[in-house]
Amino acid sequence: MRILVTGGAGFIGSNFVWYLLGLGHEVMVYDAFTYAGRPENLPSSVKVVRGDIVDKDKLFSVAREFQPDIIVNFAAETHVDRSIRDPEPFIRTNIYGVYTLLEVVRRIDTRLIHVSTDEVYGDLEGREPASEDTVLRPSNPYSATKASGDMLLMAYWRTYNIDASIVRPSNNYGPRQHPEKLIPKTIIRAVHGLPVIVHGNGSQRRDWLYVEDTCRAIWLVAEKGRPGEIYNVPGFNERSVLEVVEKILELLNKLEALFTSRVIGRARIEGT
Numbered sequence: 388m389r390i391l392v393t394g395g396a397g398f399i400g401s402n403f404v405w406y407l408l409g410l411g412h413e414v415m416v417y418d419a420f421t422y423a424g425r426p427e428n429l430p431s432s433v434k435v436v437r438g439d440i441v442d443k444d445k446l447f448s449v450a451r452e453f454q455p456d457i458i459v460n461f462a463a464e465t466h467v468d469r470s471i472r473d474p475e476p477f478i479r480t481n482i483y484g485v486y487t488l489l490e491v492v493r494r495i496d497t498r499l500i501h502v503s504t505d506e507v508y509g510d511l512e513g514r515e516p517a518s519e520d521t522v523l524r525p526s527n528p529y530s531a532t533k534a535s536g537d538m539l540l541m542a543y544w545r546t547y548n549i550d551a552s553i554v555r556p557s558n559n560y561g562p563r564q565h566p567e568k569l570i571p572k573t574i575i576r577a578v579h580g581l582p583v584i585v586h587g588n589g590s591q592r593r594d595w596l597y598v599e600d601t602c603r604a605i606w607l608v609a610e611k612g613r614p615g616e617i618y619n620v621p622g623f624n625e626r627s628v629l630e631v632v633e634k635i636l637e638l639l640n641k642l643e644a645l646f647t648s649r650v651i652g653r654a655r656i657e658g659t
């Protein structure tokens with residue numbers, strides 16, 4: 388099959404590209420190469436177009452020429468801390484960019500798999516695991532823009548009958564993740580003997596999912612999922628941020644590394 392992967396130079400997108408190539412598919416990557424997109428994440432053999440998903444004309448002409456059977460969208464602003472400092476790029480890419488993609492999908496005969504996140508359900512601490520019908524309670528600008536993109540997609544499916552599905556994985560880890568994210572950042576800082584930084588007291592619980600499992604789930608939805616459906620992809624592997632950090636430090640034999648808290652948005656300082 389011919390697959391256009393938007394945001395394919397980032398963490399999950401590039402893992403997905405390698406996964407598809409392993410299955411023998413023809414892949415084209417469309418990526419704006421923001422700070423999070425790295426050419427070295429991709430094999431040199433793959434076709435790459437530098438472009439912004441907000442650029443409707445360019446995206447449309449690339450898609451019309453390549454004629455993908457499926458478009459899988461990973462292009463997004465993804466770092467929660469950055470969204471708290473400056474929500475604008477998140478609104479631009481995660482909402483307006485999804486609108487642009489939907490307009491392209493409306494005009495060419497293709498299927499869209501949009502990668503969203505379980506963060507649209509908000510904080511699940513003490514609550515039942517989310518189902519696809521759980522009320523959306525995004526708690527920061529990042530997750531609010533992801534929820535908005537999802538709603539736009541569902542509205543386009545109902546209104547224009549486009550062929551599109553949503554995948555909502557939980558927290559991913561694995562190779563090629565940007566060093567600003569918790570696990571790579573913790574490893575890098577610990578290896579260099581720097582203090583390890585966690586938000587508040589690190590009690591926030593996340594469900595951890597290996598990136599290759601996410602890729603398999605996304606491809607399963609691409610092949611067998613129904614239009615207008617949402618598919619949660621949990622890891623069934625819940626750990627607090629502190630537990631994850633402690634495990635890494637234990638494996639690196641660096642348990643003595645300092646913990647420093649900092650204030651982000653309304654997060655509280657819970658000691659150092």
Ligand SMILES: NC(=O)c1ccc[n+]([C@@H]2O[C@H](COP(=O)([O-])OP(=O)(O)OC[C@H]3O[C@@H](n4cnc5c(N)ncnc54)[C@H](O)[C@@H]3O)[C@@H](O)[C@H]2O)c1
Nearest residue numbers: 394396397398399419420421423424439440462463504559
């Ligand atoms: N990483 C996780 O734990 C996780 C969990 C669940 C869902 N997700 C979702 O999966 C998707 C991919 O996440 P990731 O962690 O790989 O992100 P990432 O930040 O590593 O990569 C994002 C990619 O999108 C590209 N991009 C950004 N803005 C763009 C634009 N306007 N036009 C074209 N390309 C653009 C970047 O250059 C980069 O290559 C996102 O939609 C994210 O919300 C991520």
